[in-house]
Amino acid sequence: MTDQSLSKTPAIAEPRSTSMLSMLWRDKLAFCSAVVLLLIVLCALLGPALLGDLATSQNLRGRNSPPFDLARGWAFFLGGDSLGRPMLARLIVAARSTMMVAAGAVVAALAVGALLGLVAGYMGKTTSQVIMRLADVIMSFPSLLIAVVVLYVLGPSIPNMILVLAITRIPIYLRTTRAEVLEVRERMFVQAAVVMGASHWRIIARHILPVVAPTLVTIATLDFAFVMLAESSLSFLGIGIQPPDITWGLMVSQGRPYLTTAWWLALWPGVCIVITTLALNLLSNWMRIALDPAQRWRLEARSTKDE
């Protein structure tokens, strides 16, 4: 038989398959954000090994030395702190703990939350109810207050920070995953897979996860910023990371007494935090569009218009 519908309504011209990278390039803000984040991650990975000694070596003559002065070497370009340690080097080294806590917490929360969410969304009512009530307990209380109390009892340390921040963020992933799973499993294509005899494992891996994953990645990016702010706040309050470890939040706190005399001590780490969170927010906004097949055309359309 012949197909008239084919000739009558030709399939929409196939859009040039646009890779993620070129879509990122279309959105200049998101592209810059990605570059900035990459730089920060590099600092976090390599910084301590390269600059560890420089960042801790005290230099009494360089105490609170003002920024933009290259007389003491590039490391003092952003000034020196109250013990004469170079700010720039310290900022780079501090990136590691800051990133480690945030990444650890986000990855742990994402893994546990997504797993529990899948279980809650896919299993029977009782299991789901128990999991959701547990999430409610955590959600019903301001996250910073939970962290404050738990750190008070357990004592502040990097693993404890990761643990407590992860626990407070699990419900976000759990709820999102469960809601999406509940919605996706009712979709017709999942039912079609069931009718074909697909196993639970196959349905989760092939049909549900690919739909849920982009949402989770988008949220995780945004959440990374949130966790970073929470860690900074805790460190600033003195119940987070303790010296000699340093994070940007702790550096703001250490610079606070010198606000009137050496503003740069508190300013630079704050700027680092703002830049990182801003980049994460922008990248997350871009992902929300790029990872959604229904919205991706916005970026693809822009690409054809640009050329």
Added chain:
Amino acid sequence: MTKLIGQRVIASLLSLLGLMILVFFLSRLTGDPAVLFLPIDATEEMKSQFRTLHGLDLPLFEQFGRYVWDLAHLDFGESLRKARPAIDIVLEAYAWTLPLAGITMGLVVVAAVILGSLAAFNVGGFFDRLVSIVSLIGASAPDFWIAIVAIVLFSINLGWLPTSGVGTPWHWILPVSVLFIRPFGLIVQVVRGSMLSALSAAYVKTARAKGVKNLPLIFVHTLRNAMLPVITVIGDQAAALLNGAVIVETIFGFPGIGKLMIDSILQRDFNVVLAAIMVTAIAIFIMNVLIDLAYGLLDPRIRH
């Protein structure tokens, strides 16, 4: 509707119970409670005295019973530092935090609804971009850093506003402003998105075909529908405002619950910490019920 509220009450009571158990185990099982409750320099004698006094030598179940019993009577014991009932100190602090949070949230909601709606009408335009940038910065800025930068700028350099304390209305300006930023950034985005989808809803087309004028079209037909998802976010943010309160109150020397909690923790005044947690949990519970009521009031589909 009553069933919904009933379910919420039961769920919240369960949450409260969960929290109580959590705090109990955290305080009893992670180490010696006497160490937690007493000052760091307490002698061994003081510790054993403390244990007998608070029944810490009793079996765990009995301890838990006494703990629940005391909580049910809002009896959290005395503050170790101030020699007054912990609950009194907490309630006094709330008397400061509630107006701070209330004023801030009121301003946030009004500003976010107006600006978010305007951005939605003008989607893609200059105003929309402005709102997007402001909200992005609001969501990205660390509040503690904004607070200290604001102190340097407005209090120290310009000398316009007091640095800390609560004496005059001027003292409220900086704490409210700093507290405002984060929830505003989040809620304005939700209002904008929600308003955008409500404006393209089919019933708006019907209203236009009926010849409804623009103002009632926007504020009667659309806004009420758009507010439904916003209400939920407002509830979450109102609870999360306490996160900000901890920071802002500590920095601005504002005698509210956030500062009290941090001070009590740094001074190891565990009874006050415990009382603060429980009162906060109850306050959030009440607010959740109010949010549910507001939701039911706005959406008849929930009511029936």
Added chain:
Amino acid sequence: MNNALLEVRNLSVDFHTARGTVHAVKNVSWSVNRGETLAILGESGSGKSVSASAVMNILDMPPAHIVSGEIFYDGQDLLKVSYETHRALNGKKIAMIFQDPLSHLNPVYTVGWQIVEMMTAHGRPADMARARALELIKRVGIPDPEAALHKYPHQFSGGQRQRLMIAMALMLKPDILIADEPTTALDVTIQADVLALLKELQAETGMGLVLITHDLGVVAEIADRVVVMSKGEIVEAGTPRDVYHNAQHPYTRQLIGAAPGKGEIKLLDSAEPVLLETKKLCKTYGEFTALKDVSLVLHRGQCLAVVGESGSGKSTLARSILRLEKADSGEALWKGKDLLAMNARDLLGMRREIQMVFQDPTQSLNPRMSVYQLISEGWDIHKLMPDKAARQTRVAELLAQVGLAPEHAARYPHQFSGGQRQRIAIARALALEPELIICDEAVSALDVSIQAQVIALLDDLRKRLGISFLFIAHDLGVVRDFADTVIVMKAGEIVERGPTRQIFEAPQHAYTQRLLAANLDPDPEIQAQRRLAGATP
């Protein structure tokens, strides 16, 4: 210039989208007079609603852009008058009702408030508006009008909501009522009631009626004149009788030819062995009975149709047989084995032998999988065809079999039209060489001309491959063309069963008779005869 009440002249509207400019309508002209019914007939994407939206000034601009044309009402060009003048005409002189009344009524206000607003928005006092609303709600046949005023849209049924929309539209006694697919989402019996109501009200008020529809039957039933639209242009205009019998444009002829319910009725061959049999299947959801003692027999090579309106339990029946729902009691025997009690291994085997084609291919195809992945997924599940080259050949064969090209295998579902997507879904079902295909409203979401092609494809597969079908549908015309045995369901029960000819030519049960009577025939003469016959007894 003639004295038409409303006249659209040479209207052209473009849509500026990200993928380029689309000419939604080109040089469209039509007019309507007092007391007259004009039907605008067209399939999806034909631009049939665009000119009406331009009349009401409810086109979203952008993306829409009016290129040229005039819309004359009462001597003034509506495209030139001020926004305020146009607004004051909307609802008062020209009113509009829409396809899906649930989403077109504001969910958070009472229907009384919304109906009253039609008058208060035009400066009439509220108490007068209330009295008029009460009168109209009574007139359109809503029980307990006083209480209905205080209810919300979600508390009414679909048919009632459309009646309320009509009441709202008539509040200010408009000169013209525009109805955009007013009965499309409704069951046939309710569609008949709503169309009858519209006709009565038109006779009472003398308003002009513009009815936008895709359904030839609706045109035959109600229209005085019809314009046929295709790809944004009017290709044919005239009385329904003229257009039906003497269509000039090939598109119109194709459309009329595709109308279901005109083919030869098939004969049943029951000598073949029984393939599927259900015995007293029952299913309830709380108070609601979805299935009650449903027993049916399906022979090999047969096509058994299950017909019913929404809520009749016909989809639950299919889902229960496939174990997508758990039946409360009863048996479903697949080749003599109860598939409701099968173990996992037998179940997997059954899943290969029975396939399903769903209503909406947009939703039943995973948007993130290519056509190749979609079709070959069944082989992955059942560990068939390990050889990749063999798979590729077979996918190409299957695509050819359903009328698509082999190079379509690399594409994704969103790159196809609705009819093509349903072909992909059918190819996927064929991949496992099933013995039975269950079609749940498999052609209801498609345009009439596409529908006819898909039915022809299914029929061809049945003849060539000997596949049996359980065909679930609400559209009697489609069933008449395709099935050889029919079961009629109502409220979870089978009310009548028999060979297709018997059901269509000599229905026994009163409900079947009503269903057939309400089903609109595309031929205006037959509809006219039926109206006469219906009026006399």
